[in-house]
Amino acid sequence: MLGAGQAGLVAAYRLTKLGHEADVYERWPGLGGQAATIDIGDGYLVERYYHHLFTSDRDMADLCAEIGVELETWPSSVSIFRNGELHPFTTPLDLLRFKPMSLLGRIRMGVGALYLQKFANDVTPYEPMTIRHWVEKVMGKQAWEHVWGPLLYGKFRDQADDISMSWLWAKLRNRRQVTGEEAKEERLVYPKGSFESIFVRLRDLIEQQGGRVMIDRPAKEVSRDADGKFWVTPAGPDSFRRGHDPRNFEAAGEPERYDAVIAALPSDIFEQLLSPELAAEVGEDYLGRTRSIEYFAALCLLCVMDRQFHPFYWTNVADTDLGFIGLIEHTNLVPPEHYGGRHILYVANYLPRDHELLGLSMDELIEYYEPGLRKVNPEFHRSWIQQSWMFREPAGQPVVLPNYRERMPAYQTGVPGLMLANTTQVYPDDRGTNYAVREAEEVVATLLREQGLTAPPVRERFGVPLAA
Ligand SMILES: Cc1cc2nc3c(=O)[nH]c(=O)nc-3n(C[C@H](O)[C@H](O)[C@H](O)COP(=O)(O)OP(=O)(O)OC[C@H]3O[C@@H](n4cnc5c(N)ncnc54)[C@H](O)[C@@H]3O)c2cc1C
Numbered sequence: 001m002l003g004a005g006q007a008g009l010v011a012a013y014r015l016t017k018l019g020h021e022a023d024v025y026e027r028w029p030g031l032g033g034q035a036a037t038i039d040i041g042d043g044y045l046v047e048r049y050y051h052h053l054f055t056s057d058r059d060m061a062d063l064c065a066e067i068g069v070e071l072e073t074w075p076s077s078v079s080i081f082r083n084g085e086l087h088p089f090t091t092p093l094d095l096l097r098f099k100p101m102s103l104l105g106r107i108r109m110g111v112g113a114l115y116l117q118k119f120a121n122d123v124t125p126y127e128p129m130t131i132r133h134w135v136e137k138v139m140g141k142q143a144w145e146h147v148w149g150p151l152l153y154g155k156f157r158d159q160a161d162d163i164s165m166s167w168l169w170a171k172l173r174n175r176r177q178v179t180g181e182e183a184k185e186e187r188l189v190y191p192k193g194s195f196e197s198i199f200v201r202l203r204d205l206i207e208q209q210g211g212r213v214m215i216d217r218p219a220k221e222v223s224r225d226a227d228g229k230f231w232v233t234p235a236g237p238d239s240f241r242r243g244h245d246p247r248n249f250e251a252a253g254e255p256e257r258y259d260a261v262i263a264a265l266p267s268d269i270f271e272q273l274l275s276p277e278l279a280a281e282v283g284e285d286y287l288g289r290t291r292s293i294e295y296f297a298a299l300c301l302l303c304v305m306d307r308q309f310h311p312f313y314w315t316n317v318a319d320t321d322l323g324f325i326g327l328i329e330h331t332n333l334v335p336p337e338h339y340g341g342r343h344i345l346y347v348a349n350y351l352p353r354d355h356e357l358l359g360l361s362m363d364e365l366i367e368y369y370e371p372g373l374r375k376v377n378p379e380f381h382r383s384w385i386q387q388s389w390m391f392r393e394p395a396g397q398p399v400v401l402p403n404y405r406e407r408m409p410a411y412q413t414g415v416p417g418l419m420l421a422n423t424t425q426v427y428p429d430d431r432g433t434n435y436a437v438r439e440a441e442e443v444v445a446t447l448l449r450e451q452g453l454t455a456p457p458v459r460e461r462f463g464v465p466l467a468a
Contacts, residue, residue: 001025001262002219002232002273005033006433007421008264009202009213010063010440016209018448018456023211023256025232027218027240031199034393035433040304041387044339045194048391049300050328050346052076053189056174057434059441061189067201070192074333075185079312081319081327081376082146086310090186098146105142112139116172123428126165128402134165150318154325155350156296159399166428167400174429188313190334195433216240220249222261222418223275230417231255244394246273260417260447264440266295266395267409270420281415289409293424297358298396301347301365304387308332309345310377322372324349342386347373350397362390398424398431411443416450419443 001012004026012022030036037045053060053071064071078090080098088094095110096103115138120126126134131152135144148168152160191197203213220235236252246269263270267290274282308329315327326348336343347369351357360368366388373380408427411419421443423431441458448455 001264002222003033003264004028004031004199004203004213004215005264006035006198006436007440007443008033008262009199009206010437011262011264011421011444012206012211012213013067013202013209014441014444014456016206016211018444018454021210022206023232023258024206024213025217025219025234026213026215027235027244027246029216029237029240031203031213031215032195034298034396035195036199037194037196038302038389040302040339040342040344042340044342045196046302046330046339046344047195048302048389049298049393049396050330050348051190051195051433052333053191053434054174055187055189057189057432059437060434063437064191064198067198067205069197069201071189072192072334073187073189076188076314076333077312078186078314078316079310080147081315081317081322082150084319084375086312086315086376088312089316100146101142105140105146109139109143109147112143113172116169120169120173123166123169126169127405127428129165130161130402131163131165131168132161134168147318150320151316151325153320154317155397156399157350157352159401162401164400164402164404166404167430170428170430188333218246218249219273220246220251221255221275222263222273222278223255224278224281224415224418225257228416230258230261232258232261244269260419260451262419262421262443262447264421264443266422267291267293267420267424268295268395270422278415278418282413282418286409286414289407290420290424292407293404293409294399295353295395295424296350296397296399297353297355298391298393299349299351299358299365300391300393301362301369302389302391303345303347303385305343305345305384306386307384308336308343309373309380309384315376317372317376319375322375324369324372327376353394358392362388365390395423400427400430404428411446412450417447419447 001008001024004024012024015022035051037047079086080089082100087098096106098106135148156163216237218235218239219232221233223231233251233255234253235249239249242248313332317325324347328346330344404427421439426435426439429435445455445458
């Protein structure tokens with residue numbers, strides 16, 4: 001297994017539970033990948049990038065129940081920052097009060113969202129069209145101008161107009177029901193003790209079941225013998241300081257031999273890991289698919305503050321001049337008492353990988369964000385920030401363009417025993433730990449079936465069999 005993120009750990013857990021041997025190689029000196037945590041002081045852990053679960057995240061809920069990790073549910077609050085003001089946006093009633101749009105425009109947007117939730121059971125008709133096209137046609141031009149346009153611009157910049165409607169379909173359908181109890185109050189889910197509880201428990205179970213989880217031990221190269229077995233060449237500790245490209249790592253230790261390899265890491269790293277011979281076996285058709293899906297980088301500033309910054313858990317910034325696209329005040333979801341009284345604020349951005357903001361130092365970034373933060377809370381002063389960290393994830397968000405499914409790489413790479421499972425393959429859902437759990441179960445089942453071994457049943461996606 002390459003990668004000890006949510007997907008890699010679940011896949012190794014499933015394989016070892018079924019009696020197979022599994023080793024997990026991980027580049028970072030910690031578990032959890034994009035959902036990994038840091039200690040913000042006194043042993044309090046929070047994710048480097050803001051994380052929560054939805055009440056609809058069944059795969060994650062089932063996994064946590066199975067492995068004995070407690071999930072807690074908290075009332076959430078959402079707002080949109082538009083025209084220089086914070087507008088509550090948690091319930092359908094909030095939408096009706098959203099001043100930047102006319103009353104008719106608000107009603108039309110609400111009806112559009114309801115229609116999608118209630119009647120649009122099949123994603124297929126939405127796959128070839130863009131969000132812009134659908135929103136302007138069904139929800140109206142105001143909904144695009146004041147809500148979806150700016151939000152998508154924040155997430156996808158110049159590609160905002162081109163994002164597939166299947167992306168919004170999945171977000172609006174799967175994540176939140178605007179009917180029943182949740183219409184009055186949105187509730188979100190968070191693992192007791194942070195996402196680290198899930199990763200540590202999975203690691204312990206993998207090890208109890210005979211597997212190995214090796215952090216700070218990346219793979220440098222994967223090659224294949226004439227007899228079809230794989231060799232994984234490990235790299236030394238601290239390789240992460242050399243960046244993400246494994247070709248820049250130094251080999252350390254003897255290559256190890258495996259019957260199969262699951263690469264649970266981003267597509268570009270997968271290609272960089274392949275020996276030239278193995279890359280040729282995988283072939284241009286498959287690698288072309290992986291290359292055709294662009295990732296946007298996530299840039300996240302994590303601030304520990306001495307006071308509350310604003311009253312919402314989640315604020316979508318729809319005024320593009322603020323310089324960031326979201327504010328996630330974690331301690332407005334899980335209260336500060338759980339962190340020794342600390343207040344935790346994330347300032348979020350998604351950017352093309354070559355964007356200049358990704359080159360700023362943390363101090364420069366705070367300075368750049370300061371005027372925008374003061375627009376949201378004019379009282380804000382930099383001295384409120386007691387500690388801060390900056391994180392950059394190059395594979396933060398796959399860009400979902402129309403007819404994505406036609407280009408999505410399969411788990412099977414075409415080389416028997418070599419599988420790829422990452423955030424580009426959870427479509428039509430958007431990336432998320434819940435889908436990484438489902439994907440891990442699917443890729444394990446696919447691998448076992450391909451090898452002629454007994455595989456557990458998994459839920460179907462698109463009604464298509466998993467293994468060829
Ligand atoms: C800003 C942000 C916010 C998010 N918010 C949420 C949220 O609120 N809720 C939610 O459910 N999801 C959220 N997600 C998405 C979620 O974190 C991911 O979908 C999920 O963690 C992906 O898991 P993965 O295992 O597929 O990939 P990753 O987490 O990317 O794991 C890949 C692993 O491979 C490792 N690796 C890389 N190179 C090598 C190598 N050469 N050898 C060995 N290992 C290597 C990496 O270090 C990493 O640990 C968020 C993501 C981001 C970026």
